[in-house]
Amino acid sequence: MAGRVSIQTEDFNLAVEVQALRKDDKRVGAVCTFTGTVRDRNDGLNVSSMELEHYPGMTEKAIEAMIDDALNRFDIFGVRVVHRVGLLQPLDQVVMVAVTSAHRGESFRACEFLMDYLKTQAPFWKKEQTPEGARWVDARVTDDAALAKWGIELKNS
């Protein structure tokens, strides 16, 4: 049985993850999932591949704490987060968040909350390969603003 958080180089199967999360929980009436994938273009340049680095230990702890926060804020039952690291290509899946609840509103909100939180507070870093060479991806001010709308004023960018 997988835990709530996995950081892995391998791809993930959303259907398998959702099935494991729902199991035989008859309270569940809504499952909301988000999947992030690698684009072939960013900040005006073509992207041929992307290397994802993380801080082993801290990354898992940070996401576990975010899930605890989500369970306190929203009327939800279960959460599963999978984030890939290592070398990825355009079209590859990068991250998934799945949330279960009785009604859709709570799982929609919790899913967005977790992604907003993860984008600005989980220690991952992306390095892109472009025709002009490799470059580290810049953090976005808009991601800090997305987290602020949940009442969390933390600066990343």
Next chain:
Amino acid sequence: MRVTIKYFASIREAIGRASEQRETAATSLAGLRDELLAAGPAYACLGRGRAVRMALGQMMSDESALLAPDSEVAFFPPVTGG
């Protein structure tokens, strides 16, 4: 006291190592950052005005966080996962 310092992403590349153990007289992350800045040009990436984030004990922290013996400290750029 002795602390372990980890570096990630562009900061790891600029400093040229992923981690080091260091004997420090500093009591806070700010003091440790000052010591490193004085230790050589490789640490210029930690300069004030640079976008540097910090962790102490694997928790996001600010410069006022206090060191303890065997603390694990990390310096890294703004995060870009997801």
